Each structure stands twice: as structure tokens, then as C-alpha cells.
Amino acid sequence: MHVLVVDDDPLVAQSLKTIICTDPEFRVVNLGTTGDQAIELYRVHRPDILLLDIRMPGKTGIQAAAAILQDHPEARILFLTTFSDDQYIIQALTMGAAGYLLKQNYQSIVPALRSVYQGQRVFGDAVADRIPSLVLRRTATPQPGTGNEDRGGLSEREFEIMKQVAQGLSNREISQKVYLGEGTVRNYVSTILEKLQLRDRTQLAVYYYKHYSG
Missing domain, CATH: 1.10.10.10 (Winged helix-like DNA-binding domain superfamily/Winged helix DNA-binding domain)
Structure with missing residues (x-):
């Protein structure tokens, strides 16, 4: 399973790659740090899953995801962020994102990626509890x-x-x-x-x- 990781902090992006690659089923095809890079790298690599930060300089993760889904409606985009902002959650749900996780739950990233690959939508406990x-x-x-x-x-x-x-x-x-x-x-x-x-x-x-x- 090929994963593209985009986070505005290069150290976080590299750490996410390390976590994901502990599972031999996954391969991180590239790392990005901006919304524009997310769009371009998705076009080049067509990953199985895009693991995407939300708050980034310039184009936000939400804006990048919207652009990607417009051209590639089949894209599986899993948001990973430190912010459980209600508006972000609403936007993620509305656009059809594959999931929304908080960065604090690093142990849930690999299981979440596997669930998304299987066609499920994934929301961390803190997010899922707020949906109703x-x-x-x-x-x-x-x-x-x-x-x-x-x-x-x-x-x-x-x-x-x-x-x-x-x-x-x-x-x-x-x-x-x-x-x-x-x-x-x-x-x-x-x-x-x-x-x-x-x-x-x-x-x-x-x-x-x-x-x-x-």
C-alpha cells in the first residue's frame, strides 16, 4: 500500500514516515510540506492513501484535498492534525474525506490507514464522540x-x-x-x-x- 505524507513540519513528516514504515505492508512514496505539493505529488504518485495535515502555509490541507478530490474523486484522504476544530471536522465530513485523526494518537495511524485502504471511514475517538x-x-x-x-x-x-x-x-x-x-x-x-x-x-x-x- 502506497502512502503519501504531507505535513508542514518536515520533522513530523519524517516521523510519520518512520511510524508507517514499521509495517511492511506500507510504503511511503514521498513527503511534502505544503498544500500545493500535496496536489502535485498526488498527481505524480497516485498513492493509495494521502495522509494530510490541515493547517499549512498557503493552501490549507482542506483546500488541497478539495482540489485533489475534484480531479480524483476516488482519492482516499486521511486528515491528521493537532486541531479538533468543529469547522475542520464539518468540512472533512462534507467533502467525503476518508477520515480525521488527531496527531496525539500516533498508535492509531497504521490501523487507521489499513481501515481506510479497506474502504472504511475512520475518525479518532475524540472526533467520533463529537459527530452526533x-x-x-x-x-x-x-x-x-x-x-x-x-x-x-x-x-x-x-x-x-x-x-x-x-x-x-x-x-x-x-x-x-x-x-x-x-x-x-x-x-x-x-x-x-x-x-x-x-x-x-x-x-x-x-x-x-x-x-x-x-
Whole structure:
């Protein structure tokens, strides 16, 4: 698996390379220090994964990622930053980034890269815990009368449960709101995940945020 690493601190970039290369499955194809270099090096190397810092002089990591995804929508971009800023998280989710990790969690980098390579989206615990609250602040209720096709193929009941999962409610809390048994709600959540081909509740919250919030 080929990884491109871009961080505005050359020492950090080299340290990341050292960490990644402890796993023989990975090869770091190059290092960069600016957003413009990220765009150019991605074009040259077409890595399996781009590990990208966010705050950089000139073009930010967010701006570089947007430019790369415009030309290469299949790109897997994993943000690695010291900043858990809500706006950065929102931008990363919206653009379809493969993940968002904090630099403090160095031990999670290699497992995260492997998960991203397998097609999963990865968010560090500190970030994942905040997604439901971000979604809750920005959710917009769909207009009454929208058809099933506007709900991603979900029934009205399934859509309502998805919305409440996105708001961070537990199965028990949802069951009290919709007057269903906790086990029934659990079955609904499993069905929704299967229909949307999602892995867990965090991915479901991200899906709702991307498709049904303003």
C-alpha cells in the first residue's frame, strides 16, 4: 500500500514516515510540506492513501484535498492534525474525506490507514464522540411529503430512527420517543445499516449529516 505524507513540519513528516514504515505492508512514496505539493505529488504518485495535515502555509490541507478530490474523486484522504476544530471536522465530513485523526494518537495511524485502504471511514475517538453533537446542531428536518426515494430507500419509520441515531440518542432513548421496544429499535438500526451499507452508528450519523442536514 502506497502512502503519501504531507505535513508542514518536515520533522513530523519524517516521523510519520518512520511510524508507517514499521509495517511492511506500507510504503511511503514521498513527503511534502505544503498544500500545493500535496496536489502535485498526488498527481505524480497516485498513492493509495494521502495522509494530510490541515493547517499549512498557503493552501490549507482542506483546500488541497478539495482540489485533489475534484480531479480524483476516488482519492482516499486521511486528515491528521493537532486541531479538533468543529469547522475542520464539518468540512472533512462534507467533502467525503476518508477520515480525521488527531496527531496525539500516533498508535492509531497504521490501523487507521489499513481501515481506510479497506474502504472504511475512520475518525479518532475524540472526533467520533463529537459527530452526533455537530449533526444535532445542523440537522434540518426534511419537508413533509418527501417520497421514499428522498430517504435513501428507507421507510418513514426507519428515517425517523436514523435521524435520532444521528442526534446521539441511545436505543433506549429512541424506544421511549417512538413507543417501540428497545429490541425493536435495535433491529431497525441493524436494518438501516444494512440498507445503507454502513458499518456502525457513527457512519450512520455521518451519512445523515451529509445527505439530510443544512
